Amino acid sequence: MDVRTAATGAWxxxxxxxxxxxxxxxxxxxxxxxxxxxxxxLIQSTTSDRxxxxxxxxxxxxxxxxxxxxxTFDFQVQLLIPFIIIKPNTNPxxxxxxxxxxxxxxxxxxxxxxxxxxPRRALDFVDFVNASPTPYHACATAAARLEKxxxxxIKERDSWNSSLRPGGKYYLTRNGSSIxxxxxxxxxxPGNPVAMIGAHTDSPCLRIKxxxxxxxxxxxxxxVETYGGGIWHSWFDRDLSIAGRVLVKDKDGNFVQKLIKVxxxxxxxxxxxxxxxxSSNFDPNKESELFPIAGLATAxxxxxxxxxxxxxxxxxxxxxxxxxxxxxxxxxDVIASHAEVxxxxxxxFELVLYDVQKSxxxxxxxxxxxxxxxxxxxxxxxxxxxxxxxxxxxAILDNDSTIRLVTCFDHEEIGSTxxxxxxxxxxxxxxxxxxxxxGSRDTxxxxxxxxxxxxxxxxxxxxxxxxxxxxxxxDMAHSVHPNYAGKYESSHQPAMNGGTVIKVxxxxxxxxxxxxxxxxxxxxxxxxxPLQLFVVRNDSPCGSTIGPMLSAKLGVRTLDxxxxxxxxxxxxxxxxxxxxxxxxxxxxxxxxxxxxxxxKILVD
Numbered sequence: 001m002d003v004r005t006a007a008t009g010a011w012x013x014x015x016x017x018x019x020x021x022x023x024x025x026x027x028x029x030x031x032x033x034x035x036x037x038x039x040x041x042l043i044q045s046t047t048s049d050r051x052x053x054x055x056x057x058x059x060x061x062x063x064x065x066x067x068x069x070x071x072t073f074d075f076q077v078q079l080l081i082p083f084i085i086i087k088p089n090t091n092p093x094x095x096x097x098x099x100x101x102x103x104x105x106x107x108x109x110x111x112x113x114x115x116x117x118x119p120r121r122a123l124d125f126v127d128f129v130n131a132s133p134t135p136y137h138a139c140a141t142a143a144a145r146l147e148k149x150x151x152x153x154i155k156e157r158d159s160w161n162s163s164l165r166p167g168g169k170y171y172l173t174r175n176g177s178s179i180x181x182x183x184x185x186x187x188x189x190p191g192n193p194v195a196m197i198g199a200h201t202d203s204p205c206l207r208i209k210x211x212x213x214x215x216x217x218x219x220x221x222x223x224v225e226t227y228g229g230g231i232w233h234s235w236f237d238r239d240l241s242i243a244g245r246v247l248v249k250d251k252d253g254n255f256v257q258k259l260i261k262v263x264x265x266x267x268x269x270x271x272x273x274x275x276x277x278x279s280s281n282f283d284p285n286k287e288s289e290l291f292p293i294a295g296l297a298t299a300x301x302x303x304x305x306x307x308x309x310x311x312x313x314x315x316x317x318x319x320x321x322x323x324x325x326x327x328x329x330x331x332x333d334v335i336a337s338h339a340e341v342x343x344x345x346x347x348x349f350e351l352v353l354y355d356v357q358k359s360x361x362x363x364x365x366x367x368x369x370x371x372x373x374x375x376x377x378x379x380x381x382x383x384x385x386x387x388x389x390x391x392x393x394x395a396i397l398d399n400d401s402t403i404r405l406v407t408c409f410d411h412e413e414i415g416s417t418x419x420x421x422x423x424x425x426x427x428x429x430x431x432x433x434x435x436x437x438x439g440s441r442d443t444x445x446x447x448x449x450x451x452x453x454x455x456x457x458x459x460x461x462x463x464x465x466x467x468x469x470x471x472x473x474x475d476m477a478h479s480v481h482p483n484y485a486g487k488y489e490s491s492h493q494p495a496m497n498g499g500t501v502i503k504v505x506x507x508x509x510x511x512x513x514x515x516x517x518x519x520x521x522x523x524x525x526x527x528x529x530p531l532q533l534f535v536v537r538n539d540s541p542c543g544s545t546i547g548p549m550l551s552a553k554l555g556v557r558t559l560d561x562x563x564x565x566x567x568x569x570x571x572x573x574x575x576x577x578x579x580x581x582x583x584x585x586x587x588x589x590x591x592x593x594x595x596x597x598x599x600k601i602l603v604d
Contacts, residue, residue: 118366121385121584122577126359128381129371133243133354135177135201135410136259138377142384142408146171146181149388160433167397172430176245176257177201177410178420180430181384183391185400185595190435190461193468194403195594196556197383197587198422198546199475200412203373204230204569206290206353208242211326220295220328222267224353226286228413233282234570235353239265240292242331244351246339255347260338265356266331267292292353294328323347355571367497367577374565374573379474380408382563382580386587396592403434404591412475412546422546428554431469435462470519470594471558472587473511473547477501477534479564479576489537494564497576499530500583503545503560506535511547515603516559520590522597527589529582532564 132138147153151169154160164170166188171181178201182194206224214221226232243261250256269292271282284290323332323346335351336343359371369378387406391397407430411421420426477500480493494501502517503510524531536542551558563583566574 118361119577119581121581122361122366122369124385125378125381125580126361126369126371129359129373129377132201132373132377133261134205134245134259134352136245136350137243137261138201138380139173139177139179139408140259142179142181142380143171143173145384145388149392150394151181151183156429161437164437167394169391174426175410175420178408178426180405180407180426181387182403182405182430182434183387183397184434184437185397185402185404187399187401188403188437189401190437191464191468192401192403193470193595193598194405194431194434194465195591196405196407196427196469196471197386197590198427198471198473198550199379199383199406199408200376200410200416200422200546201380201408202228202410202413203375203377204228204413206230206235206292208327208349208351208353211321212331213326213328214291215297218297219293220297220330221291222294222328222331223291226290227352229569231567231570232286232290233284234567234572235290236269236271236284238268238571239356240267240269240353241265241356242267242335242351243354244349246335246349246351247347248339248341248345249347250345258339258341260335260351262334262338263356266334267294267353269293294331357572361577363577369575369577369580371573371575372571374575375476375568376412376474376562378476378563378565378575378580379583382583383408383472383474383587385584387591389584389588390591400595402595405430405434409546416546416549423549423553427550431465431554432462435465466554466556468598469554469556470516470598471547471550471554471556472520472590473545473550473558473560474583474587475545475547475560475562476568476575477503477562477564478568479566479574481566487537487540489535492533492535494532494534496564496566496574497578497582498564499524499532500561500579500586501532501534501564503562504533504535505542507542508548509542509544510560511545511551511558512560513557515601516557519594519597519601520559520561520586523589523593524586526593527585529585529589531586 128141131141143153146169149169151171152163154163154170154172156172156174164184166184166186169181169183171179173179185192205227207227209223209225212223214223241262241264244259246258246260247255248258269290320326324343329343332343332346335349336346339346355372357372359369362368362370383406387404390404407427409416409420409422409424409426411418416422416424418424477494478488479496480488485493502512502520504512521531545560547558547560550556563575563579565576
């Protein structure tokens with residue numbers, strides 16, 4: 001490349017510069033440019049979807065002026081800093097141009113940016129939440145991951161003494177919507193601590209009513225009931241379908257549970273056109289204006305209803321109306337098809353509506369997660385994966401004197417007072433059974449805990465265990481909102497992807513106190529992950545979690561935390577992709593380090 005060529009491509013610094021070059025002129029320049037060993041980058045035309053490749057030179061080659069790009073049409077460069085650096089050994093005059101090297105940008109201002117690979121954990125979480133439209137699915141998905149990691153399923157109705165072994169990993173479910181998993185350190189003995197993380201599997205949603213069949217002005221509608229405190233206007237004009245569990249009668253006369261998830265959009269709650277209602281505030285009536293449409297009445301009239309007769313006298317009397325009288329036959333057909341049974345085999349169901357739009361990563365650099373049910377499947381995922389990561393190597397439990405436990409409850413969004421909510425006996429019952437296990441020195445010849453002790457054997461072990469244990473209540477937190485920053489306390493505005501948020505409230509809406517902060521701060525320091533602090537404004541209401549409830553029920557030390565998110569309780573929420581990894585690493589560190597750190601926090 002000679003001086004004339006260099007002059008032709010003289011460097012230009014321009015903003016919003018209209019620039020044109022013909023293919024013939026560009027070809028002439030390109031023939032003269034040296035070959036380069038490069039990694040290509042892209043510049044996006046503003047007048048076409050076509051992308052133009054421009055090469056970066058190797059360390060020894062000349063810089064190629066931007067006009068050397070192959071451009072066959074006019075385009076506007078949004079920010080353009082082209083220049084030429086000629087090989088310094090070609091000509092002393094040209095070599096002087098090397099003084100401009102500090103200005104080199106290698107066209108980093110291209111409108112098409114080169115992005116980093118999406119966080120692996122965030123992508124895995126997206127798969128988890130897409131497979132989990134209901135608490136039943138969330139428990140099933142978590143159970144599958146636990147079994148893959150070597151956990152064995154046990155049942156509450158069975159004795160555990162012959163099943164559990166030092167160094168073992170186990171899980172159980174209650175109602176199919178709450179799950180508990182734990183790993184027993186080989187040096188565990190009665191009275192030793194349990195490191196616990198608690199989350200919840202449910203989210204605000206619309207649940208199909210026991211009698212859902214509705215018709216109005218030619219439309220088939222489905223009666224639904226609100227569950228939890230959802231932002232219900234966000235459910236309008238979304239592509240909705242159904243998921244949950246179905247109770248079916250099998251050929252042996254048993255009633256079995258089947259999980260279904262219909263991927264096809266079946267339902268929609270349409271908004272009223274603005275021409276018919278110009279109200280500035282949209283506040284729909286939850287009883288009369290929240291019913292989704294499922295189709296047109298003519299379709300059901302054409303279908304008709306088919307019934308199956310039976311000679312079984314037990315079927316003569318029906319305490320409840322037939323399912324086809326309570327629900328649209330078309331809906332029942334879809335349910336039966338996905339349960340892989342005949343329609344007549346469907347006895348009952350617990351189904352909810354969900355948005356078929358999948359969870360995904362978004363933002364310029366995939367820094368966001370756009371998803372339903374971030375509250376609280378994000379923390380369910382992170383807590384389960386944190387436990388799995390902490391015991392990935394079985395040898396880790398050889399010298400562990402604690403039990404590592406995660407529990408994910410149903411019904412948090414409606415107060416937790418149910419047989420499988422956090423206010424039930426689920427966690428206390430599990431802890432009492434674990435606390436009564438004899439020390440590893442007393443195991444039977446087969447390695448199990450199947451040994452008999454007298455009635456006074458370590459009678460205070462349960463209370464000792466609780467006093468030494470710690471619970472992390474993991475529920476999502478509020479990220480600062482850029483459009484409503486004034487709603488947040490000025491010194492406590494959690495940032496997206498800034499780390500898991502420790503939640504503090506002087507009125508015990510959260511159970512956090514200083515010893516807990518010290519413990520989690522040490523776990524985070526050892527894991528090299530950031531933490532943030534949050535309190536609400538004095539003039540703002542504050543939500544609560546399972547933390548204060550379990551802390552009071554068990555008398556166990558507790559801390560509340562969660563990853564920051566926007567739009568909590570909307571049908572479509574926003575979280576940070578990097579915070580998934582932050583929380584998993586934090587929980588892994590908590591499980592691994594709690595035994596040694598607990599002894600150093602000297603507070604009674």
